Amino acid sequence: MTSIIYSAYNAAPIGLTEDTAAEDLWYKALRAEERIDGLELPLLQGGLHPQGLDRLGVLLDPDWSNTISAMPLTLISAISDPHYGLASADHAGRQRALEDVASAREETRRLQEQLGPLSVRAFALQSAPRAERSSPEAFTDSLQQIAGWDWGNIELLVEHSDALIPGQAPQKGYLALNDEMAAVQSAVDLKARRIRHLLNWGRSAIEGRSSTTPGAHIDTLGPALGAFTFSGAAPTATSRSTAWEDVHLSLATDDPASLLTADALRAVVAKVPDGLSFLGIKVGAPASSRGVDRLQLGLSMLAAVTDVIGSTRA
Template sequence: MTLPRTKKPSGSHKAKSTVIIYSAYNAAPAGLTDDTETEDLWYAALRSDPRIGGLELPVIGGQLHPHGLARLSNLLDPGWSNTISAMSLTLAATKTDQGYGLASEDPAGRQRALSDIASARTETLRLQERLGPTSVRAFALQSAPRADRSSMSAFTDSLSQIARWDWGTIELLVEHSDALVPGQTPQKGYLTVEGEVEAVQSATDSGGPRIRHLVNWGRSAIEGRSAGTPLEHIEKLGDGLGAFAFSGAAPVATDRSTEWEDVHLGLAADEPGSLLDSDGACRLVAALPNGLSYLGIKTGAPTGSRGTERLQLGLSMLDILC
């Protein structure tokens, strides 16, 4: 396919005000997009909460919604400033294609990933054209595949290409997942924070668009097997941190996870075993640098919950953050 045109560097990325982005799709019931009535109620519940400044929207099968952008546009609040993540796209591809990813040592697999990001970019810009220039604030990229099938030079080159495409006002973020740690079974096992920082710095220059980093509390805790790892990652990134998302993780089995499984647990008060408690979340918020694009919440659904009850864990996090 033809990759997007490039643009002339236009200076550093303009800072945006911090909003709260809810990754509500992680809690969505199966088949939501095929049940119009249930989907309408789901999005109505999200639109009714003034604390939510936007949603994280996943790219699945090359699309932001299986029934098209017109349907999605009607569901979203016109005042929201949403973000897009390629994580679902990346995870689906790497299940059957071990050479797939922006950091892949396999040139063909890396090209497949670049082509998919190019298509996702087109879809994202079309959504932005429908809803207005502030409707999409960021797009998150991942350093897949597993680090033992990846290379720094490959990821650097991919980021360099992507950064030269015309993204308009949309900020690019590298979303960190748990890195591949020797002797430890990974959930995703991508590059280290240090490696991602090096790739970003090598791929961009002072005159071009800036790429920053997205850290998720639960995934950092899973990587380090510690509630202290998220703060360590924040400190390592400094003002390179562009966004931070909250989800829990547990060193023990819970009602819906094994130990250190990446299922986006809620707060400890809602899901016993989770290391993320309200006091710790508040302390971490205080340690975050100024100038973040957004704060995120990413939770699954309580066992046995139905309909909009599945939003309970995320709404509890909103209570803490707001």
């Protein structure tokens, strides 16, 4: 069965890493969920965990094979540095992003030394900043440099967000999927290292303003797709989002305005190519929820995804 990666940090309460008892309970609940094969670990300005790798290693299940995403650091850095990113047309802004990825690679390898080589399976990169401050050539050069570093058994993934569309207010507004594909292909040709792509259902739907865009993106990538994450999106305002806001809604059964229905979920599982590194679950939480109850919507989607996998690929 395809491995399931859970992005629990998207639902985490504010200040979780500062409350040892609450954090212990949070990870205890995650470790008790047998359908989780690993977590998506967020790269932040303080690294993979504010209290260091010793603390993170205690929290993680030793049998998990986790992934790491540079998206949180990219978003935080962009607040004060709009030219920050691996695709930046500004040399200094791109260099700052490259240095952060290099530092994260070292920390990632230390985590593997602590928990074992299978504890990290993939590292996700993004084509930030906004497309009007980016260039495909700059992203190509960044990927070529990164692909030349020693990543061991860790697979590199380029995570697609909503591209910048003329006349449409973006959430991320990064490079177009075709530009990301070209950059990946150039890096692969030069460095002979496999780099694949990561799609997110909600972000693709936000880009195309349609529930059909995720499927179209899957078709465009074909065998170059390396992983797929389920996250909902809504064309109208909800209790925790404006229209087309990237807040990681759940399935329509739990978030009624979400376009991610059970049928849409089944269609994706049937369409994605064999050999994916993982399927992901990325769901936020209502502001009124507390503690481990904030995992409820995500675990509901987890159950739906694993049920579909079991029935579709039995």
